[in-house]
Amino acid sequence: MRKISNIKIESISAVVPKNRVKNDSISHLFTTKDLRRFEKTTLILERRHVNDNTTASDLGFIAAEKILSNIESKDEIGTLLWLSQTSDYIIPFTSNILQDRLDLSHDTFCLDISAGCAGFVQGLYTAFSFAQNSNKKVLLIIGETLSKILSENDRSTTPLFGDGSAAILVGKSEHGSTNSFFSFGTDGSNHKAISIPHGGFRNPFNEESSLNSIDENGNSKNNLNLSMNGPSVFDFTMREIPKSISNFMDILDTEVKDIDFFAFHQSNAFIIKQIARKLNISSDQVLLNISKFGNTSGVSIPLLLVTENNKLKNKNSKIIFSGYGSGLTWGNCMLNLSADTNIYELIEI
Amino acid sequence: MNTEDFLNDLVEELELDNVELNIDFDLRDLDEWDSMAVMIVIGYVSDNFDCNLTGEDLKEVSTVKSLIEIIGNEKFL
Numbered sequence: 001m002r003k004i005s006n007i008k009i010e011s012i013s014a015v016v017p018k019n020r021v022k023n024d025s026i027s028h029l030f031t032t033k034d035l036r037r038f039e040k041t042t043l044i045l046e047r048r049h050v051n052d053n054t055t056a057s058d059l060g061f062i063a064a065e066k067i068l069s070n071i072e073s074k075d076e077i078g079t080l081l082w083l084s085q086t087s088d089y090i091i092p093f094t095s096n097i098l099q100d101r102l103d104l105s106h107d108t109f110c111l112d113i114s115a116g117c118a119g120f121v122q123g124l125y126t127a128f129s130f131a132q133n134s135n136k137k138v139l140l141i142i143g144e145t146l147s148k149i150l151s152e153n154d155r156s157t158t159p160l161f162g163d164g165s166a167a168i169l170v171g172k173s174e175h176g177s178t179n180s181f182f183s184f185g186t187d188g189s190n191h192k193a194i195s196i197p198h199g200g201f202r203n204p205f206n207e208e209s210s211l212n213s214i215d216e217n218g219n220s221k222n223n224l225n226l227s228m229n230g231p232s233v234f235d236f237t238m239r240e241i242p243k244s245i246s247n248f249m250d251i252l253d254t255e256v257k258d259i260d261f262f263a264f265h266q267s268n269a270f271i272i273k274q275i276a277r278k279l280n281i282s283s284d285q286v287l288l289n290i291s292k293f294g295n296t297s298g299v300s301i302p303l304l305l306v307t308e309n310n311k312l313k314n315k316n317s318k319i320i321f322s323g324y325g326s327g328l329t330w331g332n333c334m335l336n337l338s339a340d341t342n343i344y345e346l347i348e349i
Numbered sequence: 350m351n352t353e354d355f356l357n358d359l360v361e362e363l364e365l366d367n368v369e370l371n372i373d374f375d376l377r378d379l380d381e382w383d384s385m386a387v388m389i390v391i392g393y394v395s396d397n398f399d400c401n402l403t404g405e406d407l408k409e410v411s412t413v414k415s416l417i418e419i420i421g422n423e424k425f426l
Contacts, residue, residue, distance in 0.1 A: 033364065037385050156384070217383070230384050231404030238391070238401065270388055274395065 002182040004128045011169040011342035013066040014306040015059045016048040018348045029155040043269035047162030047294030049147040056086045056143030057094050059165030064141050067169050078136025083113040083123040086145045117265050117325020119298025121333050125182045127170040137171040144297045151221030156230045162294035166302035180335035183248045187328045193232045194326035198223035241324050242278040248332045260317040266290040266300040309343045351426050362393045372414040
């Protein structure tokens, strides 16, 4: 259990591409009946994809600009965190590029974090920790363009994932004591369950990297595409996440009825409903937007807060965030989202 | 649960057309027996039997009877 006091989320913004990819675009992967089953289990009806020329950091730039244009001075930002698995380059890291594009001070401490579906909770804990040790604010930008790493002929990945970005401004709380709590879990033994096998330095790019192969389920992809062992990830989620949230709440002496909203990583509606059912969480406590955006990895929870803001605005909400995915990694956070948090309307570009 | 009801539920949950399920039916012979079916069955079993199966458990399943054994024979009439 990790506790951070007197730090809060000040603002949240999110950006998605205008380009909606509806399920008829992936009909080549399914029979009509299978597509209906896919929609019934995952609830995913569409996702957003960027064009070839737009990167995750381009989306992140716009999300961050929204927040920066509403604060008094950019000099309030002391730390810029960029969290992504689809960054601009292998070298250099992207936070420095964003520091320049956003015209932030040369004094800004910039750091990239490589993290996936648990990324929001990992990034938020990092941002809260930095904010606690500084007089300046922390700008956390999360961006993913997973569409660029998918094989269009792999039904274990392509139907699920979408693109987007979010920016979160974190600073000191001025009103008395506010405590936020975090817990994390890691199972590195299953790191291959979600991976891109080639292109790093364990398996450098070679002539086999872009060769397509067909797996036992008929999915075709190459070694530079995202690969996911769906059943293994499903088992991991069902095994670890309800238990970890239950333990987290026990340690905090908190019951489900004490929580206004649960914001789960939007992986697939079936998984979210199963987690909620195991924890006796009612459906009106569960925020859900996966039908419109699919799984946007670390972006999904802040994107959820933006699209479901009608339930959050003008009141204080006690929220539990739970992220889980590549690593395999999971993280939970409980905090009070105050009524004065600036949650901006979704930006579509 | 009554085994007959279980068979009917499986037909409904898996949206099986023109399939007569019985306890000796090999589920692996179904076109619909894929990762989505596995999720659906895990969810259905979890909801109705207070029993949490995994994808690994379902890999061991062949006939409906073998699924019933994994869930627990004592839970069926």
